[in-house]
Amino acid sequence: MSPVSVVGVSHLTAPVEIRERFAFAPGEAEVALGALRSETEVQEAVLLSTCNRTELYVCPGGNEGVQEAAERVLAEKAGDVVGGTKQYLYRHDGEATVRHLYRVAGGLDSLVLGEAEIQGQVKDAYELAGRNPGTPALAGPILHRLFQSALAAGGRIRSTTPIGEGAASVASVAVELARKIFGGLEGRQVMILGAGSTAELVVEALARDGIRGLVVSNRSHERAAELASRLSGRAVHFDEMPFELARTDILIASTSAPHPLVTRDGFRHARKDSQSGPLLILDLAIPRDVEPEVGNEANVFLYNVDHLHEILDDTLLKRRESVPEAEAIVDEYAREFLQWYGARDVVPVIRSLRARWDDVRERELERLWRKLSHLPANDRDVVEAFSKQLLNKLLHDPTKRLKQGIGNGRGVDFIDAVRYLHDLETEEADRSEGSGTGDDDEADGIGVDVTLAEDQ
Amino acid sequence: MTHAVALLLYVGSLLLWFRSLLSGGRGRGAVIAFALAAAGVAVHAIALARFTVEYGQLPLNGLAPSLSTVALIIGIGLVATLGLGEGRRVGIVLVPVVILLEAVAVSLGIEPAPEMLDFQGAWFAFHVTLAFVGLGGLAVAFASGLLYLVQLHELNTKRMGRLFQFTPPLATLDRLGRTALVAGFITFTLGLVLAWMWTISFRQSFDQSNPKVLWAVMCWFIFVAALGVRMGDGVKERRSALASVVGFSLIVISYLGLRLVSSEGGFFL
Structure with missing residues (x-):
């Protein structure tokens, strides 16, 4: 039986205007999970909702x-989505789901390969399903194990491969550079020239690290004021820019001016009286806002668009090179999980298999005794012993191979095949109705471990 | 034996520093490397304490004990960076220096010098200890200066590779280098003043041609120069880093040169 399925939408299947319609806010996710509880067949569920994906992991799989x-x-x-939602949704089942979640947690399925944020988002989703207020947790033993394992796989991928190494966006490059120059961003003064969206993203990233103050300067003071108010900064008129430049630690330039706004002479004049420490300049504009000669000034670190693209290309190349290594880790953890899951099911399957054929054996013996009623008791005992021995011999190899299948990752397939070929679903249903007991005790991992150990 | 254990810990630490460098500072490699170096310093201190108990004198006289003591003081300088976050990564430069000094000391045999100096007692112990602490400070300034220049090069070449990732921030390195230089300068100056006062008080003469004296005065001027370049305009952090690197290198080279030509043999450091 398949352990788990996933249904979802991601940046690979839908554009942002569609993805945002599937996005759940934390409060909404709790309501959705609560509603899912009323679906009788769903035993466990975890909802992962980020800006790049919304995925619902459910147990049991294959259903x-x-x-x-x-x-x-x-x-x-x-x-209501034009053309329906199905065209954007994907489904995975069984092993494919397991591998998918591990790839997601490891950042292999992310829009920016190897990004680290997804690890925390997977953890949050799993925790949310575990603490649904007033109701039992929606993440049961299978999803608990699966998500714990996925988080471990993601952590190992990041700590042992270079998949998350380097900065992979202009904003993260800016933060990384600022950290390596200033140590920390606490108390640093940032100035934006222009009101471009990339500059805004950079400032948001810097603000998370505790910059002291933000100054926005733009030809249109209105736009500067609007951006400054959004980013809790201060707008200044364009002619005040040189004065502010003297006190700035990080300058982000992104205007659409046709000529440089910061010339070498202007720069020297602006900073001549200041006890100027290092200055990081990110010139995101084309044509450039800052004359390249400014980069030759003492203590100035000037990065233009080409420099930033080279850094980003280099980072992504290194990350791509580490994908095979990361995929090998996914394989390893998926195999471990499937072994664990297979071990949960194998004991009841073996028990059902034996019970099924023992019933057949007993029925056939009864038919035989009716035909051979003259047979003495001693001879009957011999025939019965023979029938048991034959059954044991016949079932020995299938039982052994089934246990081996758990060890080599094919356990789930084998269990399904054995259930199907020997019609065990009917057998198990009959037994369940007859006894009124579940397989909880039989399915626990300890029993299986002992059985496997004995077999070896 | 204890010295060998300390050396092994230092070597283990160095290997982990290089591993951490190759991984761009990711993972816990640098933390473990620092912990191993700190363990090496602890064992090293025990080894020198045992020397003191066994021979009834501080390991400040004779080449091998002196080198081992300088190595320990540099190691302590590294441990003192504990609260500096990435600044602790100066260990990648300091640990090889410690290993080199300690390995030479061990190979020479860490035993008391056969002859005793007339300049002994508390004066001597304070003078030598303060001078060694001063040199230890300069070694830390050298390590931070070297990494500062490396990081500056990485920033100027617009690369964000593993060397960039591993190397601490410029501001951290500058702060560490400045603190080490100031502390080193103060202790080294005190050490020299003590020696000068003793000489004036008890010998009434000052042998200005003694290589020890010449070398010590040169070291002091190097300290002054490294601190002096921080004055004035321009990129004083870079100048100071460069001065620390060049100054420490000059001290090491001149020491080796003076040892080769010195007739005093084992008594020079």
Whole structure:
């Protein structure tokens, strides 16, 4: 049986205007998970909702009803979408789901390869499913194990491969450079020239690290004021820029001016009286806002668009090179999880298999005794012993291979095959109805470990 | 034996520093490297304490004990960077220096010098200890200066590779270098003043041609120069880093040169 399925939408299947319709706010996610609880077939569920993906992991896997229930939750959130939501949704089942989650946690499925934020988002999603207020946790034993394992895999991918190494966006390059120049950003003064969206993203990233003050200067003072108010900064008129430049630690220039706004002479004049420490300049404009000669001034670190692209290209190249190494870690953790999951199911399957054929053996013996009623008791005992021995011999190899299958990652396939070929679903249903007991005790990992150890 | 254990810990630390460098400072390599170096310093201190107990004198006289003591003081300088975050990565420069000094000391045999100096007692102990602490400060300034120049090069070449990632921030390195230089200058000056006062008080003469004296005065001027370049306009941080690197290198080279030509043999440091 498949352990888990996932239904979702991501940057690989839908543009942002569609993805944002599937996005759940934390409060909404709790409501959605609560609603899912009423779907009787869904035993466990975790909802992962980030700006690049919304995914619903559900147990049990391989169940059409469960997957459709999950799809309904997402479709209801998205509302009316032209052409329907199905065209944007993907489904994975069983091993593919397991591998998918590990790749997601490791940043291998991210828009920016190797980004680290997703690890925390996976953790938050898992924790949310574990603390649904007033109701039992939605993440049960299978998703608990799966998400713990995914977080471990993601952590190992980041700590042992270079997949998360280097800065992969202009904003993160800016933060990284500022840290390596100033040590920390606390108390640093930032100035933006222009009101471009990239500059805004850079400032937001810098602000998270505690800059002291932000000054926005733009030809249109209105736009400067608007941006400054959004970023909790201060707008200054363009002719005040040289004065502010003297006190600036980080300058982000992104105007659409046709000629440089910061010339070498102007720069020297602006900073001549200041006890100028280092100055980091990110010139994001084309044509450039800062004359390249300014970069030759003492203690000035000038990065233009080409420099930044080279850094980003280099980072992404190194990250791509580490993908095979990261995929090997995904394989390893997926195999471990599937072994664990297979071990949960193998004991009841073996028990059912034996019970199934023992019933057959007993029925056939009864038919035989009716035909051979003259047979003495001693001879009957011999025949019965023979039938048991034959059954043991017949089931020995399948049982052994089934246990081996758990060890080599094919356990789930084997269990499904054995269940199907020997019609164990019917057998298990009959036994379940007859006994009224579940397989909880039988399925626990300790019992399986002992069985496997004995077999070896 | 204890010295060998300390050396092993230092070598282990160095290997981990290089591993951390190759991984761009990711993971816990640098933390473990620092911890190993600190363990090496602890074992090294025990080794020199045992020397003191066993021979009834501080390991400040004779080449091997002196080198081992200087190595320990530099190691303590590294441990003192504990609260500096990435600044602790100066260990990648300091640990090889410690290993070199300690390895030479161990190979020479860390035993008391056969002859005793007339300049002994508390005066001597304070003078030598203060001078060694001063040199230790200059070694830390050298390490931070070297890494400062490396990081500056990485920033100017617009690369953000593993060397960039591993090397501490410029501001951290500058702060560390400045503190080490000031502390080193003060202690070294005190050490020299003590020696000068003793000489004037008890010998009434000052042998200006003694290589020890010449070398000590040169060291003092190097301290002055390294601190002096921080004055004035321009990129004083870079100048100071460069002065620390060049100054420490000059001290090492001149020491080796003076040892080769010195007739005093084992009594020079």
